[in-house]
Amino acid sequence: MRYFIQFSYFGKAYHGWQNQPNAITVQQILEEGLSTLLRSKIETAGAGRTDTGVHAKQMFAHFDFGPIQDSIDLTRRLNGFLPPDIAVKSIFLTLPEAHARFDAIERTYEYWIVQDKNPFYIDSTHFIWSALDLDAMNQAASILMEYEDFECFSKSNTDVKTFLCKIKKAVWHRKDDKLIFTITADRFLRNMVRAIVGTLLEIGLGKNDPQKIRAIIESKDRGEAGASVPAKGLYLTKVLYPEKIFDE
Structure with a gap:
């Protein structure tokens, strides 16, 4: 059973x-x-x-x-x-x-960032003191949904057979004292979310234009994307299944 x-x-x-x-x-x-x-x-x-x-x-x-x-x-x-x-x-x-x-249909992750030093978040969020352009980050995030091949965000030397993922949602929002990035897809590559967040933060910090993310994705080169953010801010928040899984 x-x-x-x-x-x-x-x-x-x-x-x-x-x-x-x-x-x-x-x-x-x-x-x-x-x-x-x-x-x-x-x-x-x-x-x-x-x-x-x-x-x-x-x-x-x-x-x-x-x-x-x-x-x-x-x-x-x-x-x-x-x-x-x-x-x-x-x-x-x-x-x-x-x-x-x-049998999982989709998965959702959140990445949590705080911009005020807070000792109670030391193990559960990523701290960034610099100002971030949320509109630019969301503009770049929306472009992700136009693509399916995300080799540029995959961990190097991975053994996956395909780099194709269907991203259904990618958005930043503020909630209380946290800045949260939410992303939903049918599957994720190793290190993918942390690499995406690192790339979007470079845009938020003004280091790249939002449209730069197109060239990064199309390059299929991990070296073109931003550095991976720390793991402590990343949360798997939802795994969706067909109803039949719960019917027994």
């Missing part, structure tokens, strides 16, 4: 979601907790990978196991077993062929 698990985590202590040798990851901690409570080796598959230090407000993974009599009780016990920076919201039965990664 296949189960989906919905959870969130603060990524400071982890080398991302995906298991890797000699590094602590969210997947490792989650699998250890499930394996202990279910008294069986549990392997999970996540909705995607997040880089070291990136956070997730909403993340999904799936795992296979026999009948679970009380998923609410398992959720409660698992939360008691996990560290404070990982929280499980729900565990539910789904279709046998459902896949946390391949």
